[in-house]
């Protein structure tokens with residue numbers, strides 16, 4: 001195990017930016033102080049005023065294993081994560097088989113162990129007939145229970161009102177929802193097909209998977225959470241109207257929390273003409289005015305968590321016509337530099353961003369001993385050079401799908417190093433050492 005002293009860091013943590021040194025011992029942060037003197041048994045790394053953040057926790061990813069390993073797996077996608085400064089992730093249940101019982105959940109933990117470079121937690125999933133398995137969930141084993149209240153990749157739609165009521169009333173863990181009303185989407189799709197046949201233009205995606213479908217479903221999820229006093233986290237908010245349904249303020253103590261994703265901060269309707277299916281995702285990227293409202297909602301704390309919804313599909317799949325191309329984008333590797341650009345552009349402060357991508361995921365999902373620069377916590381860390389620049393090119397993509405929606409774009413910051421459990425995992429150019437990601441522990 002490495003003993004390391006990081007000197008001359010510009011740390012960002014819990015609302016503050018400050019200069020100092022940080023000592024790593026036995027996987028953990030041993031000390032944080034303005035000046036620490038090197039000990040004989042430790043290496044010293046002078047980072048010369050670069051930023052030092054807690055490792056990013058991505059609360060929404062699809063890493064595809066088991067079942068869709070040709071798109072991504074629990075080795076390739078965590079590698080892309082650490083190259084982007086993401087040290088922990090919470091992964092979705094729409095794999096094959098889906099995670100509908102404890103056995104499938106533990107199978108994923110088993111698969112990740114020894115292969116994942118980032119720390120891992122797996123969500124439990126819902127179907128129309130797994131209520132008994134849901135009741136038996138041990139709350140320490142999973143961050144939450146995912147309900148697809150709108151149909152998306154995988155066949156996991158649950159929209160029967162009686163079943164939804166039963167799940168909200170019996171779940172032992174927080175519920176997280178994908179909110180889109182499927183009948184409304186199907187009606188819009190039928191209208192588009194009547195006009196365009198099989199040749200629907202992709203820029204209609206946001207009208208087919210409409211804002212009204214999102215708003216209706218999000219309202220329903222919120223009403224169920226209130227009715228049953230169930231903790232609820234609504235994923236990937238994409239419209240200005242939905243933001244009005246959430247309260248501003250600190251995440252701690254909120255029954256109902258909101259998440260948005262990095263692509264909603266960056267892309268808008270115009271980008272369909274340039275990128276087509278490469279930005280097709282569910283819920284859909286909508287208008288520039290939605291993007292502006294979402295950026296403001298990060299600043300005013302209506303949105304509690306910023307994640308990616310990293311959802312790789314192959315180039316071949318994305319080159320299919322609109323109606324056949326699957327929804328989802330690979331995002332985890334570029335997440336931090338894109339989000340930092342929004343700080344540079346003045347939308348919110350740096351401590352605010354760190355709250356949304358490090359502290360709040362840990363607080364919302366009860367992730368133990370991570371997400372903060374605190375003595376005694378695991379040394380999951382990312383060093384960032386604010387001005388070194390990142391050019392997004394296909395040859396640098398580590399995600400198995402081999403492409404990025406940001407190709408050709410330049411971002412000012414660069415991930416200079418990522419540490420997972422106290423060990424260097426990425427040195428700014430390449431992956432380092434063996435996969436040392438650990439199973440996340442959840443306190444309830």
Ligand code: DOR
Pocket residue numbers: 062094152153178280281282283311312326327328329
């Ligand atoms: O765009 C999406 N892709 N949205 C989802 O809800 C699922 C995801 C996937 O798994 O591909």
